[in-house]
Amino acid sequence: MINEYDGSALQSAVPFLDIDKIIGDRQTKIIICCGSGGVGKTTTSAAVAVRAAEAGRKVVVLTIDPARRLAQSLGVGELDNTPRPVTMIDTATGGSLDAMMLDMKGTFDDVVVAHSTPEKAAAILQNQFYVALSSEFSGTQEYMAMEKLGQLHSEAEAHGTWDLIVVDTPPARSALDFLDAPEHLSALLDGRFLRLLLHPTRGPMRLMSAGFSMMSAAMTKILGAQILGDVQTFVRAFEALFGGFRQRATSTFELLSSRHSTFLVVATPQHDALREAAYFVDRLTEEGMPLSGMVLNRVHTSALAISPERALSLAEDLVGTSAVLEAEALRRHAALMRTIETETRMMERFAAARPAVAQTQVQSLPTDVTDLAALRRVGALLSDKD
């Protein structure tokens, strides 16, 4: 049933984000879900992956969050760095689903081992600076997500294991981390400062060496001589890998910009989440990234077209009578209608500023998503235009 409060007026004005069309297009090989924390990004990724698999795609879903409940809802005991088959899905259409969770350090270790000699690899893996970098550097997670995505894509292309990769991005500190981190890390490892650190007397920088030794002394004071020593050892051992890192980051970036990839921005109809979503949309547009549209989770709806004012007035009439449940039901309905009004206003503002961004809405669910059936329901709601 349609009424003036459920956002249907908005839906007709805003282009519809057709998830089924995206997953039905065999040229779509990568779907990236991004958005701020707490908006249901991981659930959306899993729901899209399940729906695509049951529509005949051979899917692998890469999650970043250590959400044990997601593993449970997919019926996979534990998610780790290796894709595990999700056996409970319906394979009648020839699709399949594997699920995995990014192990940041494990992925970094694999890269080191795969691209250097055993002796060099051993030296790198033991280096204190490497240990800190691979397990704690704030951009490593994003960088390794990119690296893993590149690996999955190569494997998919080479062996035909998968024809669709769904990626759940890290809970970014800011909306821009995901796109910036790979560049940031390679700039860091390949940057002027490191080159200065390694060869302070070479190249056009040598004239700066007096100033540099002052800086170097300051850095040593702050960081301690030992860590700078570790960094130098690490960089020497790692130097040969830099080119490869850069190259792969660049080709993954190109892959993400290609027509085989598409971005879904996930949000909820709240001020904060929509603000972050706006950053994401603008940034992706600026970078020329293929944005399909926005998934709005937890949108409230009501099938009862009674305004909050009228509901409260009816509730007031019942005060002092035995109709306690009725009065409370009306008050709750009034609050729900107010929530819907607020959400609609937020969504309208977003749509007015960015009218070209397609949207799909998933209504607020009464219970948590804890099993495959619930993920299927979310998938159906995602694809439902009404």
Place this chain on the structure above:
Amino acid sequence: MSPRHTLHIVSGKGGTGKTTIAAGLACALATSGRRVLLCEVEGRNGISELFGVPPLTGAGERRINRTSAGGMVYGLSVDAEDALIEYLDTFYHLSIAGKALDRFGAVDFATSIAPGLRDVLLTGKVYEAVRRKIKSRPNPYDAVVLDAPPTGRIARFLNVHAAVAGLAKVGPIRSQADSIMRLLRSSTTAVHFVSLLEDMPVTETEEAIAALRPTQIRIGTVIENMVTLTPLDHDQLQTAAAGSVALQVPGLTIKQNQALASEFAIEAARTLQEQQRHDRLTALGLPLAQITFDPGGIDEGAILVIAEQLRDQMSLEAA
């Protein structure tokens, strides 16, 4: 006497409204004549957005609100790179070198290769602001509220000892970390957690509290946000949730009454689930506060309503 906290650290899972609660708490603490500093460390401009003021940039502290009680709330957005340059200046009189370092990407380098250093710099700036309560220093604050990183990162963020352990055994950074840790462990500091009455935020709150216990940092209040209160008892809620009651609101059609009943069944079921999550948070054995859900959304007025609720329920030094 109520416990006296001068540093309030607010954490919570993404989406629980921790920035809003931190802002409300700052306003609650800013009673007559008091000056309260509200800090953020994640460069999101969350504070300036909330109060509708221009973004807080650089190392400056700006007045963002004068409360009706006659107190002042100031805002500060702490940036690690600014903090490092300030640190170099304070301890080594190296502000020019600091700027040169910045130009070479060295400041970015230092704060990135040693993530622990980043946290020490961020908490160090907050430490400096708290220490200013000593009246001889400029700009003293009566209380400082920190909008801290989310639950998933809070224990690591606050455990500055561990952060610098591999970094510096001696030297200024080490003694800086020691001083920060002493402040964090003192009785004038408390970490508050914001949670919704949903499964994941409650689980993350439980996990963050368990992770924080070994650090000996005091945990203050668990704040349940966006709570819907109900006058109904458990039996009434269960009856409503079962969907078996026929509601009879005079003036509504049979169809409308049915639609109302099925909507109410879902609402009642949700409330029952929320009560279970409330029981889980109660089991933590910590003081609880409840902030009611505001269907009108969050604006400056809503923050003041939150401030009032916090003042009524938390034992604040300003109360």
